[in-house]
Amino acid sequence: MSALTVLAIETSCDETAAAVMRGDELLSSEVASQIALHALTGGVVPEVASRNHLRTLRPVIASALAKAGVTAGEIDVFAATRGPGLATSLMIGLSAAKGMAMGFRKPFAAVNHIEAHLLSPFFGRGGVRPAIGLVVSGGHTMLVEIEAVGKYRLLGKTCDDAAGEAFDKVGKLLGLPYPGGPNVNRLACEGNAMRFDFPRSMLSSGDFAFSFSGLKTSVRYLLQKMDTVPVADVCASFQEAVVDVLVDKTVRAALTTRRKTIAVSGGVSCNSRLREKLSAACSARGIELLLAEPSLCTDNAAMIAYAASLRADAGHANDLAEDIDPNLRLAV
Ligand code: KG4
Numbered sequence: 331m332s333a334l335t336v337l338a339i340e341t342s343c344d345e346t347a348a349a350v351m352r353g354d355e356l357l358s359s360e361v362a363s364q365i366a367l368h369a370l371t372g373g374v375v376p377e378v379a380s381r382n383h384l385r386t387l388r389p390v391i392a393s394a395l396a397k398a399g400v401t402a403g404e405i406d407v408f409a410a411t412r413g414p415g416l417a418t419s420l421m422i423g424l425s426a427a428k429g430m431a432m433g434f435r436k437p438f439a440a441v442n443h444i445e446a447h448l449l450s451p452f453f454g455r456g457g458v459r460p461a462i463g464l465v466v467s468g469g470h471t472m473l474v475e476i477e478a479v480g481k482y483r484l485l486g487k488t489c490d491d492a493a494g495e496a497f498d499k500v501g502k503l504l505g506l507p508y509p510g511g512p513n514v515n516r517l518a519c520e521g522n523a524m525r526f527d528f529p530r531s532m533l534s535s536g537d538f539a540f541s542f543s544g545l546k547t548s549v550r551y552l553l554q555k556m557d558t559v560p561v562a563d564v565c566a567s568f569q570e571a572v573v574d575v576l577v578d579k580t581v582r583a584a585l586t587t588r589r590k591t592i593a594v595s596g597g598v599s600c601n602s603r604l605r606e607k608l609s610a611a612c613s614a615r616g617i618e619l620l621l622a623e624p625s626l627c628t629d630n631a632a633m634i635a636y637a638a639s640l641r642a643d644a645g646h647a648n649d650l651a652e653d654i655d656p657n658l659r660l661a662v
């Protein structure tokens with residue numbers, strides 16, 4: 331990897347993040363979470379998120395540069411997330427990075443947030459190589475066959491809710507604090523995963539598509555029937571149903587395509603039960619499992635810097651004409 335110094339900015343949803351990477355060394359990664367702000371409304375209100383990005387972005391960038399011991403004038407490439415995400419949030423980070431690139435007369439790299447998640451498990455682990463990528467976040471659930479950087483084949487994705495969205499909705503149904511995912515995971519550790527037999531949707535569909543909205547509805551119906559809710563058991567049983575389908579389809583994708591590596595990314599890849607079951611399934615079949623460390627699983631700018639460096643290495647690094655695209659897809 332070349333030794334370019336990249337400053338990356340991520341503001342696609344509710345985290346204001348900046349990171350500095352030189353070659354394959356991460357010099358700093360700052361994330362200012364808006365969780366406390368959005369907990370008040372039980373979810374992200376786009377205008378609130380964008381106003382907060384505006385307030386927070388400059389200090390976050392300053393802190394990323396200071397921790398890296400680098401000045402803005404020493405940056406070779408300025409990068410930002412272009413999409414997908416909330417338009418009013420994306421605009422703030424993209425405009426800031428473009429403005430800095432123009433001011434310092436350096437290239438600007440526009441990064442696809444899904445591609446950045448997809449590639450993040452390879453960081454610090456020998457670089458990108460052929461693999462099956464599972465992206466499981468609040469907005470996406472997809473299985474992708476990775477050939478090389480920029481060469482992807484979509485095997486399947488969710489037909490309705492993303493896995494993280496299902497965790498967040500079930501957390502809300504149970505009255506847990508926002509965001510539901512980490513709270514459901516925490517309570518599930520004390521619960522009985524066999525207590526409720528929730529559906530494993532599309533487990534036998536024979537393809538790599540997912541569906542989680544029926545599972546969320548099953549949880550809602552169950553809760554309506556109960557006076558006292560055994561919260562930990564509901565969390566554990568729900569989590570087990572999500573994890574079973576994710577693990578089964580991901581391992582099957584690797585076996586079908588004869589890929590020997592599985593790379594898992596996105597916020598839901600922090601889930602302890604998913605990590606545990608995937609590790610067991612992969613080691614039983616001699617498959618290498620790449621899991622990003624938890625701070626690189628949820629939204630962060632280090633993954634944006636890594637994707638920008640890989641793109642710069644492949645010769646794409648001046649995208650000043652690129653605008654935000656809230657509905658951007660992975661190019662497959
Ligand atoms: O990747 P991410 O930060 O943002 C998106 O691009 O969507 O993912 C956020 C999602 C949320 O739905 C959150 O509840 C979920 O990841 N999440 C988890 C856990 N930690 C975060 N879901 C289950 N278990 C966790 N430990």
Ligand code: ZN
Pocket residue numbers: 443447467468596597628629
């Ligand atoms: Zn994300």
